[in-house]
């Protein structure tokens with residue numbers, strides 16, 4: 001204990017104490033049934049007093065009402081503790097989920113696994129499990145009472161309890177590995193299925209369904225085997241504990257009967273001790289019955305604590321910096337992609353001022369997208385820094401910084417929703433004027449209003465209802481939304497026609513005119529005529545940086561005929 005989850009649970013300390021107190025009351029009240037029985041047998045029946053019987057019955061009825069109330073209250077409090085944990089850990093969990101993908105390079109599904117793990121913990125905390133655990137110490141009270149009735153009754157129940165505890169520990173050992181294995185296979189199974197669903201068209205077109213199904217099935221068989229192993233073990237243990245408890249109840253009854261035959265106890269004691277001993281063993285029995293829930297929650301807890309330790313959320317910055325307005329400087333930058341061992345770009349060094357736009361060029365795998373990701377605050381520098389107005393990006397809270405950054409990834413990545421929601425980055429409610437201004441800046445307004453539902457058109461799952469060019473232009477509008485200071489466009493022209501390219505040119509000029517900075521990754525220099533600076537990368541190194549005309553003149557001189565022609569119209 002001591003990790004984030006324990007801290008979150010610790011915030012409900014007072015509620016946990018109250019649950020403990022309610023458990024104490026419940027366990028004491030639960031004895032009343034046995035006492036009632038003992039009194040009826042040993043006092044009421046010999047004295048034949050109906051009045052006493054009715055009085056006792058009224059008392060026990062009231063006690064049962066309170067028992068029900070306390071039980072309900074305990075259930076509600078545990079549900080509240082689960083909900084509070086959810087509120088307290090929610091933001092941290094979301095940040096950790098982002099971090100494990102962005103910083104540790106885990107597959108995106110790891111985030112969904114973390115959420116599932118947390119659901120399991122919350123479900124356990126809000127369910128009857130913690131109540132069972134809190135009932136455990138009260139077993140001692142029942143033993144004490146049984147021993148007071150007669151030492152042999154205590155001994156018989158104690159032996160039974162030891163055997164049941166042994167079974168519980170055995171269950172723990174036996175279920176630990178299959179529980180872990182089940183979680184691993186379940187996550188892999190879900191990830192494979194979701195990937196196949198995402199790429200169903202390509203898979204279908206190229207006849208890969210059968211092969212992928214076999215691959216999925218292979219993993220699914222492992223999942224099913226782990227599930228079967230777990231349920232066999234749990235079933236066997238559940239059955240053993242049930243049978244053993246029945247045996248034990250009869251054993252205690254037999255001990256009681258022997259004592260009565262020996263004139264060492266009254267008849268009422270037989271029944272009372274039988275009830276008390278079954279109450280004493282009930283918490284252990286319930287623990288065994290719900291073992292799977294506890295084992296799953298515990299392994300989920302361990303995984304999540306490891307996740308929080310490995311990907312701690314960035315410390316919240318308390319001082320809000322003014323919006324950047326003057327410069328972008330990149331100094332001796334090296335980036336190691338998450339999960340990679342070596343830097344894929346190093347020693348990148350340049351500076352741009354408000355009103356500048358730079359084209360980033362280079363052959364495939366030169367590191368252009370890596371630089372774009374670093375500038376968009378996705379991947380952190382392994383060495384060197386990226387600063388806006390002199391302050392490194394690390395000094396910003398990522399959500400606050402995001403407002404000042406426009407990013408169009410190579411794969412565009414629209415989200416399921418309407419055009420307006422996507423352009424407005426899902427701001428709620430969105431600013432219609434800003435959405436329209438961004439769409440106009442990206443030259444896509446006319447195309448949007450020509451659609452039957454205009455800005456409210458549903459774009460389908462991840463933009464599936466749009467053409468490649470439409471997706472790219474709406475992605476550009478999203479990057480321009482809110483006039484961010486730094487606009488990073490990764491191959492924004494790969495799907496554009498001549499009209500789209502002209503709109504892109506105007507958009508870049510627009511960023512420059514309003515005093516922003518644009519960085520445009522492009523393979524064709526001609527496609528981006530409005531950039532006054534050029535950055536050349538090759539094999540992760542900076543080959544050249546400077547005014548576009550100068551860089552291309554140098555390139556033409558070094559390799560005549562190979563250098564691409566710089567488009568005319570480059571305004572400095």
Ligand SMILES: Nc1ncnc2c1ncn2[C@@H]1O[C@H](COP(=O)(O)OP(=O)(O)OP(=O)(O)O)[C@@H](O)[C@H]1O
Nearest residue numbers: 337338340344362363364365366367368369370371
């Ligand atoms: N997540 C990653 N883990 C490890 N290596 C990576 C990762 N992403 C990119 N790389 C490597 O970094 C190098 C540069 O990739 P990058 O995508 O930045 O190139 P690029 O210049 O944008 O290429 P292209 O023009 O083909 O898009 C490549 O060798 C690639 O294998």
